Amino acid sequence: MKVMDRMRQSTIGRSMFRVPDRVTERDRAAGHWANFLLHLYPVKVRRKELTFGYSAFLGVSSLVLFVSLVVSGVYLMFFYVPSPGNAYGDIQNIQTSVAFGQYVRNVHRWAAHLMVIAVAAHMAKVFYRGAYKPPKEFNWVLGVILLVLTLLLSFTGYLLPWDQLAYWAVTVGTSMAGYVPLIGDSVKQILLGGPTVGSTTLLRFYVLHVAVLPLLLTGVLAFHLWRWRKDSMLQMDQQGGSDV
Amino acid sequence: MSDQDPTIVAGQRLLGVVPGKPAVGDRKELKEEDPVMVWPHLLVRHAVAALVVLFIVLLLGLAFDAPLRAIADPTNTPNPEKAPWYFAALQELLSHFHPLVAGVLVPTAIILGLAALPYIDRNPVISPRARRVARTTFTVFLVVWIALTLVGFAFRGANWGWVWPWQEWHGEL
Structure with a gap:
């Protein structure tokens, strides 16, 4: 701790942490507000929210999986070109010649599956806890949007290896879009960029997968976490204030 | 120790033992709804949860390779055709x-x-x-x-x- 204290009192340390010495709870709260990484958290939570039985830590697990997907995904992007002529060979190359390529691809795939499960389980847990009730209704809606975005991210990523598994899974998945009344054909046309899954589809799914959907998810997630903080403090204030 | 007076320890003298609550016993027993600081109580738990999840993912990646079938072939429909x-x-x-x-x-x-x-x-x-x-x-x-x-x-x-x-x-x- 002494090393940390001296670090904080140095010129560099004082430029990084605008935090008073943590003596009283008020100091600690001030430090919390002044910290960029902590500012998405409330300063206080109710004691019961600490237990495993309350949340099973499924929300934070989903977030950790998302971060690990961004990290592993960016690594894979260095070695992948989204065209039917290159994609499959690039995946083979990732698995055989790229340093840790096979391992990073494995991590990306299993984290993706786990994230779908974690997000869905998070939703079920929130339902059984009754945590979608006022004042948190809108955060539940944001959560549903995040679930849909998670599924879309997983689905668009499914096509990228351009193997038989990817090609036909996406063919089955997108065939349903064609049955939307009136606009079905145009929806399918916009998704696939043609009558069947082809090079345009691969490029569209790639851009959706690596840029559009992750950015959307990050934005909605920031909103989701911010509402979590606001709503949890609002609830405590209603129950007699967050100051004890 | 045994030949010394047991009530004298390093210059301190035990005056007596009094029944009742310990001197710090007035500390409030926290109830379920009482607020606690997020740092460290919640953040420590989140850090542990994050490590557990990461550990599971890294282990799965070691144990099972992601599948890669033959290259996509629009003329060869597999049977069954399965969605994710x-x-x-x-x-x-x-x-x-x-x-x-x-x-x-x-x-x-x-x-x-x-x-x-x-x-x-x-x-x-x-x-x-x-x-x-x-x-x-x-x-x-x-x-x-x-x-x-x-x-x-x-x-x-x-x-x-x-x-x-x-x-x-x-x-x-």
Whole structure:
């Protein structure tokens, strides 16, 4: 701790942490507000929210999986070109010649599956806890949007290896879009960029997968976490204030 | 020690033992609803949860390689054609109902229904006993959905016919 204290009192340390010495709870709260990484958290939570039985830590697990997907995904992007002529060979190359390529691809795939499960389980847990009730209704809606975005991210990523598994899974998945009344054909046309899954589809799914959907998810997630903080403090204030 | 007076320890003298609460016993016993600081109480737990999740993912990556089949071939349709596992329930429904119902109406109704849930269920009570209807409805939906997913994922083979997964395996991750 002494090393940390001296670090904080140095010129560099004082430029990084605008935090008073943590003596009283008020100091600690001030430090919390002044910290960029902590500012998405409330300063206080109710004691019961600490237990495993309350949340099973499924929300934070989903977030950790998302971060690990961004990290592993960016690594894979260095070695992948989204065209039917290159994609499959690039995946083979990732698995055989790229340093840790096979391992990073494995991590990306299993984290993706786990994230779908974690997000869905998070939703079920929130339902059984009754945590979608006022004042948190809108955060539940944001959560549903995040679930849909998670599924879309997983689905668009499914096509990228351009193997038989990817090609036909996406063919089955997108065939349903064609049955939307009136606009079905145009929806399918916009998704696939043609009558069947082809090079345009691969490029569209790639851009959706690596840029559009992750950015959307990050934005909605920031909103989701911010509402979590606001709503949890609002609830405590209603129950007699967050100051004890 | 034994030949010394036991009440004298390093220049201190024990004056006596008094029954009652310890001197710090006035510290409040925290109740469930009482607020506690997020740092360190919640953040430490989140850090542990994060490490556990990371550990599981890194271990899965070591144990199982991600699948890579033959290169995509639009002229060669595999049998069965399987959607990703999280759409297996929809694909299973698709084999029983018109595509407009299974592929469009059901998923739309599920997403809209979930989003509208807090505005439909206006019961403000959180205790499980007072929420029988909501809990039962949600549980039935969840069980049906998981069952359909399992059937579509593991119990369907060629031409979407029924198979036992321990005899023929067609599940794809």
